[in-house]
Amino acid sequence: MxxxxxxxxxxxxxxxxxxxxxxxxxxxxxxxxxxxxxxxxxxxxxxxxxxxxxxxxxxxxxxxxxxxxxxxxxxxxxxxxxxxxxxxxxxxxxxxxxxxxxxxxxxxxxxxxxxxxxxxxxxxxxxxxxxxxxxxxxxxxxxxxxxxxxxxxxxxxxxxxNLFSSYRKFIFCMLVVNGLLVFLMTLWTLSPLKRLSNTTREIAKGKYSDRVAIQTKDEIGLLAEDFNKMADSLETKILDLEATTISQRDFIGSFAHEVKTPLTSIIGYADMLRSKRMSEENRILAADYIFNEGKRLEVLSLKLLDLLVVKNHEFEMKEINMKELFNNIKGIMEPTIKGSNILLEISAEDIQIRVEEDLIKTLIINLIDNGRKAIQGSGIINLTGKRISDERFIIIVKDNGKGMTENELSRITEMFYMVDKSRVRDKGVGIGLSLCKEIVELHGGEMNFESQVDIGTSVYLDLRG
Missing domain, CATH: 3.30.450.20 (PAS domain)
Known part of the structure; x- marks a missing residue:
């Protein structure tokens, strides 16, 4: 009952x-x-x-x-x-x-x-x-x-x-009137509990932002106030848990995505060492690429964990030479673009920039790889870098691939968003540019896109350092 x-x-x-x-x-x-x-x-x-x-x-x-x-x-x-x-x-x-x-x-x-x-x-x-x-x-x-x-x-x-008879009639009339009044009073008194029950059901369905609107100062009002405090705490914990889950998902997706290019380089250079006769110098160079990419993979996982899960933005910035950075990236990308009729051209000023080396490599390699995927036949990818002020420098990655529409441009940095699969060379999972955005923000910069369908895309990285 x-x-x-x-x-x-x-x-x-x-x-x-x-x-x-x-x-x-x-x-x-x-x-x-x-x-x-x-x-x-x-x-x-x-x-x-x-x-x-x-x-x-x-x-x-x-x-x-x-x-x-x-x-x-x-x-x-x-x-x-x-x-x-x-x-x-x-x-x-x-x-x-x-x-x-x-x-x-x-x-x-x-x-x-x-x-x-x-x-x-x-x-x-x-x-x-x-x-x-x-x-x-x-x-x-x-x-x-x-x-x-x-x-x-x-x-x-x-x-x-006669008094007993009249009183019985009075009791009957009073029973009817009192029953109606008690019924209405019961509905009015317990209506806050009904609202509380309905809110509980809504929260159970996943509407964690729902709250009980009860303004009374009696025990039911105090119960509603305590319930709302509990719901606030529960919502906060659930949102934190969801944020943690999303961060872990982003980390797993990003790490899987970022492992692909270094592994391609490692496999490519390893295959060259295994299947081709090479001079001692080239053999040492190939082994060096394999060693460096293996070391980069080792530290990259920890840095991505800090960036995406722990949300730690306090990385140690070091001064590196831009020209040497570009040459190293070109060497890393060589096994990936080899045999695809794509030419990677680099142009960098011989200057020192203050960056997080592993993450800036991940950023540029992602943008080059996206350009490679946008080129369905033969094409060119240009990587350009120069200083624009004492504290800032710019990096431009330009390709002559299929380009993007305005609608696609507005969403390309969203997690798991992918452009029309019919216009890209390889399938992806839509993680790369979301990670690039995080890295750009870490370096106090901006990432802007210019693109025209069937003409190509240019990415401008305006970074501090």
Whole structure:
């Protein structure tokens, strides 16, 4: 059973019990008070009749005159005081009836309980009606006289019955009205919990930014506030976890992507050493390329881990010669572009630049490799470098490949985005330029593209160093 129904039924039951028990005791108290008043009135009435009878009865007459006088006085009292609600019976010392107003049944057991100068009463039921019977003793010259009255109090019992009947109707009406009010109040009170439950379901579906809009200051409001704090903390942890996952994914993809070119160079030079006769100088040069690329792979993994996962941008910058850097890159790319009818031309000023050597090599090699992929037949890739100020230099990578549209240019640095596969030489996974962007930002620079379809693409690297 839902909490709202539990609150509804429990409140309704408590209300019914409270009003029912309270009403019962209230009506009973009113009835008892009315009964006590009638009892007191009946006793006073009996006392008055006893006093009046004692005042008018003669004290010194013969026995026959006394009996006759008692009968006359008794009949006079009965005729004078009897009405619709009051009946009187007067009995002699032997409890023989002297006079009686009507045929109402008097309880003879009440007289047996009487003592001298005592006054008793009891409530009796006769023919579906209720009466208060009173009895007292009057000591006369000729003996005891029993005076009894019986007072009709059926109206009190009828009133009590009517009150109970009316109260039952009142309880029923109150049950309907109270039930409606309790139902509405329950819905209003528990509606924040329903919103809280709905928000919980939405968060469970992955909408971590959803929050509970509850402004009350009661316990439910405090619960909602604590829930929102918990949701904030949970969202932060999930976003951090997602960011970590993305960083790890980027690292794995980028590392796999960056390993390809060095491995191609290593395999190419190794194949040359294995399958061709070479001079001692060329053999040493090939072995040197293999050794250097192997060492670069070793440190490149750690640097990519720092750059993409740890987000560490504090790399040690060293001064290197631009011309020597370009020549080294040309040697690395030679096994990759060999046999593809593509010419790599380099032009660099003989200057010193301050960069992170392994990452700047990765940046330039990525751009050259992208140019190679864009050339479907024979073509030329130009690599140019020069200083433009005391603190900045520019590197340009230009190809005469298929080029890109404006829409493709606006998205090429997005992770895993690839241009139209029909216009590139090899398939990729769309990671290279995203990594290039990170490296350019590390060097405090900008990377800009110019491209025309079927004419070619130029990449401008404006770097600090």
């Amino acid at each position: 839902k909490l709202s129904w539990k609150v509804f039924f429990s409140t309704l039951i408590i209300t019914i019990l409270t009003f029912s028990i309270g009403g019962y005791f209230l009506i009973s108290a009113v009835f008892q008070s009315a009964l006590n008043r009638e009892s007191s009135s009946a006793l006073e009435e009996n006392k008055m009749l006893r006093s009046y009878f004692g005042a008018v009865i003669p004290t010194s007459t013969s026995e026959e005159q006394s009996k006759a006088s008692m009968v006359n006085i008794s009949e006079s009292i009965i005729s004078h005081f009897t009405n619709d609600k009051l009946s009187i019976r007067i009995s002699d010392d032997e409890q023989n009836i002297i006079a009686q107003s009507d045929d109402v049944r008097f309880d003879v057991n009440l007289l047996k309980q009487l003592e001298d100068n005592s006054l008793l009463y009891k409530t009796i039921e006769y023919n579906g009606r209720y009466y208060i019977q009173t009895a007292s003793i009057l000591q006369t010259f000729s003996g005891k006289v029993y005076i009894e009255t019986i007072h009709d109090i059926s109206s009190i019992f009828t009133d009590r019955q």
